[in-house]
Amino acid sequence: MEVQELQLTAKDFKSDQEVRWCPGCGDHAVLNAVQKAMAELGIAREQFAVISGIGCSSRFPYYMNTYAFHSIHGRAGAIASGVKTANPSLCVWQITGDGDALAIGGNHFIHEIRRNIDLNLILFNNEIYGLTKGQYSPTTKEGKITKSSPFGTVESPFKPGQLVIGSSGKFFARTLDTNIKHTTQIMIEAATFRGTSVVEVLQNCVIYADKIHAEITDKQFKNERQLFLEHGKPMIFGDNNDKGIILRGMHLEVVEIGKDGVTEADLLVHDAKSENPFIQMMLVNMGLPNFPVAFGVIRAVESATYDQKVERQIRDVQATTKIKCMDDLLRSGSTWEV
Amino acid sequence: MAKELKLMKGNEAFAEAAIRAGSDAYFGYPITPQSEVIEYLMAERPYDRTGMVVLQAESEVAAINMVYGAAASGKHCLTSSSSPGISLKQEGISYIAGAELPCVILNVVRGGPGLGTIQPSQADYFQATKGGGHGDYRLIVLAPASVQEMADFVKEGYELAFKYRTPVMILSDGVIGQMMEKVMMFEQMPRISDAEIAEKYPWATIGKPKSRERNIITSLALKSDEMERHNIHLQAKYKTIEEAEVRVERIRCDDAEYAFVAYGSSARICQKAIEIARAKGIKVGLMRPITLFPFPKKEVELMTQKVKGILSVEMSAGQMVEDVKLAVNGRVPVEHFGRFGGNIPTPDEIVKALEEKIIGG
Numbered sequence: 001m002e003v004q005e006l007q008l009t010a011k012d013f014k015s016d017q018e019v020r021w022c023p024g025c026g027d028h029a030v031l032n033a034v035q036k037a038m039a040e041l042g043i044a045r046e047q048f049a050v051i052s053g054i055g056c057s058s059r060f061p062y063y064m065n066t067y068a069f070h071s072i073h074g075r076a077g078a079i080a081s082g083v084k085t086a087n088p089s090l091c092v093w094q095i096t097g098d099g100d101a102l103a104i105g106g107n108h109f110i111h112e113i114r115r116n117i118d119l120n121l122i123l124f125n126n127e128i129y130g131l132t133k134g135q136y137s138p139t140t141k142e143g144k145i146t147k148s149s150p151f152g153t154v155e156s157p158f159k160p161g162q163l164v165i166g167s168s169g170k171f172f173a174r175t176l177d178t179n180i181k182h183t184t185q186i187m188i189e190a191a192t193f194r195g196t197s198v199v200e201v202l203q204n205c206v207i208y209a210d211k212i213h214a215e216i217t218d219k220q221f222k223n224e225r226q227l228f229l230e231h232g233k234p235m236i237f238g239d240n241n242d243k244g245i246i247l248r249g250m251h252l253e254v255v256e257i258g259k260d261g262v263t264e265a266d267l268l269v270h271d272a273k274s275e276n277p278f279i280q281m282m283l284v285n286m287g288l289p290n291f292p293v294a295f296g297v298i299r300a301v302e303s304a305t306y307d308q309k310v311e312r313q314i315r316d317v318q319a320t321t322k323i324k325c326m327d328d329l330l331r332s333g334s335t336w337e338v
Numbered sequence: 339m340a341k342e343l344k345l346m347k348g349n350e351a352f353a354e355a356a357i358r359a360g361s362d363a364y365f366g367y368p369i370t371p372q373s374e375v376i377e378y379l380m381a382e383r384p385y386d387r388t389g390m391v392v393l394q395a396e397s398e399v400a401a402i403n404m405v406y407g408a409a410a411s412g413k414h415c416l417t418s419s420s421s422p423g424i425s426l427k428q429e430g431i432s433y434i435a436g437a438e439l440p441c442v443i444l445n446v447v448r449g450g451p452g453l454g455t456i457q458p459s460q461a462d463y464f465q466a467t468k469g470g471g472h473g474d475y476r477l478i479v480l481a482p483a484s485v486q487e488m489a490d491f492v493k494e495g496y497e498l499a500f501k502y503r504t505p506v507m508i509l510s511d512g513v514i515g516q517m518m519e520k521v522m523m524f525e526q527m528p529r530i531s532d533a534e535i536a537e538k539y540p541w542a543t544i545g546k547p548k549s550r551e552r553n554i555i556t557s558l559a560l561k562s563d564e565m566e567r568h569n570i571h572l573q574a575k576y577k578t579i580e581e582a583e584v585r586v587e588r589i590r591c592d593d594a595e596y597a598f599v600a601y602g603s604s605a606r607i608c609q610k611a612i613e614i615a616r617a618k619g620i621k622v623g624l625m626r627p628i629t630l631f632p633f634p635k636k637e638v639e640l641m642t643q644k645v646k647g648i649l650s651v652e653m654s655a656g657q658m659v660e661d662v663k664l665a666v667n668g669r670v671p672v673e674h675f676g677r678f679g680g681n682i683p684t685p686d687e688i689v690k691a692l693e694e695k696i697i698g699g
Contacts, residue, residue, distance in 0.1 A: 054453065070453075072422075072452075072453070073422065073453075074397060103367075103396040103397060104367070104396060104397035104398075104399075106396060129368055131370075132368035132369060132370055132373050133370075133373065135368040135373065135376070135377070135394065136394065138396065147373070147377045147380075148368065148373075148376050148377055148380050148394050149380060149394075150377075150380055150381045151380075151383070
């Protein structure tokens, strides 16, 4: 990635296209956050490639004043992998949703993460198929009534973070469309991380799954239900910053600071860089009603990326191979008589 | 459920007919303009009505392979999608055709290529009739031109699919899928029992008691001679289908000096074009292929004894016109008229094309 001294603003990343998401859709906030984040990165606009699949969020490329690609349903991961491996100098952003990435694109999703291709994957999770007008998705909660589950779904939903960690993912963060400041900050952290950075954005679909995340995002109880993680900081939340998370045995537990002799020193300190995903996985799974939902960078483990490894391998093989010309290749041993 | 007259969308009629035709399973994935199929099926609770399974798969690829599995066990099963989703299903369709299994596949065609548009189109004719997937195989392709036929062709599709052990495609389009019309819904047919499957379908993989041969469903034969024999067998089957199963409708052809050849929603629009043309004194009729494979070659060829020219009208850049030309074989002029990319021709445009390309030409 070529870093230049550039003074860009979010406005520089806005295209001249009319944004055609529904009024009140959470996608608008994510678009703003990504544009703000890109302006902070000091990378020229022509060095960005924004790749989407199919879905409401996949209209994203039209609204970006960068090179972009509105591609095939579920295939954004494969296409983004192709863009990045063929053009390692580009800063690649994959825009996808819970249907695009986790249903039809589930295969590509786990494999791009497993390969650790250096790209930023923004997963808009509204727990519904919005573009096809309201059928359940792989993240729709069991029992939810939708157009294709009029009596409630009978399927268990995915948690994207579980898939990321299960696919040997190196970076997973979670943010929410109601907090642009936090979303912008997370986008910057995702972009500066080398490897596949997956950011799950809890996003509201005002038409087909309105208030789907309201129990987490509503102002009245958001402090009690949102835990913002920072690497190296204790896990504190609550209206009065008086609650925290401790590890008791093999389980997480919510405690009140000052009660039963609990002090800040007893709380878990977030370690996003731990190779061992044990606690990170519990943070991914943490949720209502007994726990707050974890936001921020949950896992960020630096490791060689796919393109680094490929480059290294080509260099090593060129340096050590005995095959220097066509004749060497023909005499290299893989011949037999039929 | 008894026979009854209903007002329904084409997609809903297909879904209701799927239940009534005694289907055991439907596997699908939402895509515009046919998401009503899965929504209707889910809302109707067919598992309560008849025990039929309805499953929203994770992709079109998963759905067609679920069909492959259900069909292999002798069940009556179907899937539906629209153009981009049907492209995804092609691998499964080729395997199902190769393995000689019966199923019904609905394509509510939208404009392409690629993501294209969600508006209606007939540009999947080549894909449906000439292969689509790999290898020498054919689908029986039925082209409904009304909501009534969206329902009836499910039943007819199953009959043909099981008669010839081959996948049947219902090639509809966004107009027929989305429009509402009255439809006489046939009465509920029973689902076939496992005992009947064991008796009627010796090819089905349903376990091996002593009374049954061991079955392996496959489309693989690594030895060329064996694979050639399988292909010869398939070709013989397709030839039988071509001889026995052509369906066609002729409208005002008796005194016609010119003819439209059109299927599906284009055939509906041509009927209005005929009225306009005849009011101007142009004697034109319509030949509507109901089966696109087998294509009504002989019927089109016969028509050339009476008409001076033929206009093939399709919502494509010109696909079926190739089959019309092959059947006509140069005896009379054949031209194509089409709107595409999601646009629908008006009757006036069709009459104008007839005047300019055939009568004036």
